[in-house]
Amino acid sequence: MTQDSVILSQTRVGVCTLTLNRPDKLNAANDELLLTLTTELRRAEADAAVRVVILTGAGRGFCAGQDLGDVSGRDMTFTEHLNHTYNPLIRTIRTLDKPVISAVNGVAAGAGASLALAGDIRLWAQSARLIEIFSNIALVPDSGSTWFLPRLVGYSRAFELMAFAERVDAETALKLGLCEHVFADETFMDDVQAYAERLAQRPxxxxxxxxxxxxxxxxxxxxxxxxxxxxxxxxxxxxxxxxxxxxxxxxxxxxxxxxxxx
Structure with missing residues (x-):
């Protein structure tokens, strides 16, 4: 794929890294990004050379959530939009027959937080942040957040994080169980690759x-x-x-x- 693609794909030592590539918008999701990511996940699943998949973001952000400009004025209900884009993507991650690592390199907000939580393993950079920002615009957490978050931190803590749209830093995320490991920003993707290669050696x-x-x-x-x-x-x-x-x-x-x- 070219550097202009909304999803970059690279496979090395059995590890396919899929990178959300809209860095100028902190990888806020539009339809093209969501549908392409789902397609690339299925392509990785079908590739016998791929044993582990990494999801990460280009630049400073993991995924800032929905690009509101992409849906503004569109003749589509919220339900139709979710069923067309986010829900198939989350289902694909959870049913993929290979381990999926969410490598959270920066801010993960709104539906981007859901994407960060959807991985089988979650690895965070020290500067990563997660925020269930939906309540700030009077919406309900979607794209799986209401399923993932309470299973990780408990009902009451999940409700609090969602109600107040609290920003969770990497140290807090590790304590809460929102991630398995936190790595230094300077070596983050090298550390993630090394972790993924270890996982790729497993059966x-x-x-x-x-x-x-x-x-x-x-x-x-x-x-x-x-x-x-x-x-x-x-x-x-x-x-x-x-x-x-x-x-x-x-x-x-x-x-x-x-x-x-x-």
Whole structure:
């Protein structure tokens, strides 16, 4: 893709980095960006060379939310807009059969906060900030925020962050569980790449099934989760990765989940 594209894509060592590329607007989302990002995620999913996906932003921002100028005066309801753009994108991230890392390099506001929260892993730069800004314009948090945020920080804290549109810095985010790691701004993308490459060395099929199991368990009973685990465990056990792991254990060596063959 050219540097003029709203989404930049680069794959290195099994890691596909998708970069939101509207830096002059802090990567505020328009239809083109949202639809292109969804397409690029599906392309990464279909690429056997890609084992991990990183989502990040160009310049100083991760994503400042909806570009209001892009929807001003449009003959489309809020519901129609969400169902056309954001909702398919969030569903794609959550159902992608590869791990998705949200690399939050700067401000993540509104729907951009939802995008930051949607990743399987969230890595933040020290200067990153998150704000559920919807209430400042008398709107309801959308694009998955009402689902993600209370599961991470609890109902009451989520309501408070949304009601007051509180800005959350990286140190607070780490304490609240909004991110797994915080890295220095100067080395952020190098640190994220190194983390992603470590993840890319793990068993891809097992991680795909683990993601399915966790997603199902979030809305299931214990009995349903146990049944799901049993079914997915069979799929994992029948895969060559499992045999490689067992063989490596017996041979007292590190397993090779990338180059091993059937």
């Amino acid at each position: 891809a099929n097992a991680l795909k099934l683990t993601k399915q199991a966790l997603g199902a368990a979030l809305t299931s009973t214990l009995d349903e989760a146990l049944d799901q685990e049993a079914a997915l465990q069979q799929l994992a056990g029948d895969h060559w990765e499992h045999q490689e792991g067992v063989t490596a254990f017996k041979e007292k060596r590190a397993p090779d989940f990338v180059r091993a063959k059937d």
